[in-house]
Amino acid sequence: xxxxxxxxxxxxxxxxxxxxxxxxxxxxxxxxxxxxxxxxxxxxxxxxxxxxxxxxxxxxxxxxxxxxxxxxxxxxxxxxxxxxxxxxxxxxxxxxxxxxxxxxxxxxxxxxxxxxxxxxxxxxxxxxxxxxxxxxxxxxxxxxxxxxxxxxxxxxxxxxxxxxxxxxxxxxx
Numbered sequence: 001x002x003x004x005x006x007x008x009x010x011x012x013x014x015x016x017x018x019x020x021x022x023x024x025x026x027x028x029x030x031x032x033x034x035x036x037x038x039x040x041x042x043x044x045x046x047x048x049x050x051x052x053x054x055x056x057x058x059x060x061x062x063x064x065x066x067x068x069x070x071x072x073x074x075x076x077x078x079x080x081x082x083x084x085x086x087x088x089x090x091x092x093x094x095x096x097x098x099x100x101x102x103x104x105x106x107x108x109x110x111x112x113x114x115x116x117x118x119x120x121x122x123x124x125x126x127x128x129x130x131x132x133x134x135x136x137x138x139x140x141x142x143x144x145x146x147x148x149x150x151x152x153x154x155x156x157x158x159x160x161x162x163x164x165x166x167x168x169x170x171x172x173x
Contacts, residue, residue: 005042005067007060012036034092034099040081042067054090054101055081091151100151105138107148111155116140116148 013035015023023033038055040063041047058078065072066080079085089102099108109116120136140148 002043005040005064007038007040007064009038009057009060010036011057034101051081053087055079056090056092089147089151091155093155098148098152098155100148102147107140107144109148109152111152111159114149116145118144 013033015033019033038060056078058076059081060078062072062076062078063081066082079088087103089100092099092101093111096111097108098111099106105118105120107116107118118138118140120138
């Protein structure tokens with residue numbers, strides 16, 4: 001046990017009653033559809049430390065490798081959650097849409113359209129997820145739209161790479 005790192009997480013969230021009633025109002029995905037818990041415990045980790053910033057499942061591999069002292073910064077989309085690198089937005093892709101969680105807001109837009117909606121995303125209230133009511137509409141500034149559109153272009157480019165099987169080098173003939 002003194003040489004074991006435990007990583008426990010879910011694969012999807014469970015919306016509370018408020019989210020189920022308001023999905024159409026706040027858009028998808030929303031906090032009730034995206035929040036999952038993650039527990040990481042092991043030697044030399046401070047017990048009962050809680051991070052409230054957004055992270056993603058793509059952060060798990062670089063976090064484990066970073067904990068083990070292995071640096072492979074160009075091999076993963078995620079980040080080492082134990083590192084001191086600054087927070088960055090979490091990007092989610094869902095049925096032809098893109099969401100970007102950045103600080104206390106979430107922007108949601110279509111992958112093929114130019115639509116964008118911005119909502120409040122309170123990370124300080126996720127200790128009581130059964131009571132959380134997400135979705136206060138916010139106004140997206142031109143800088144917000146520029147940043148979101150950059151993320152949308154990156155998702156489109158990555159989709160092209162996947163669709164055209166360009167992730168790995170061609171096989172030798």
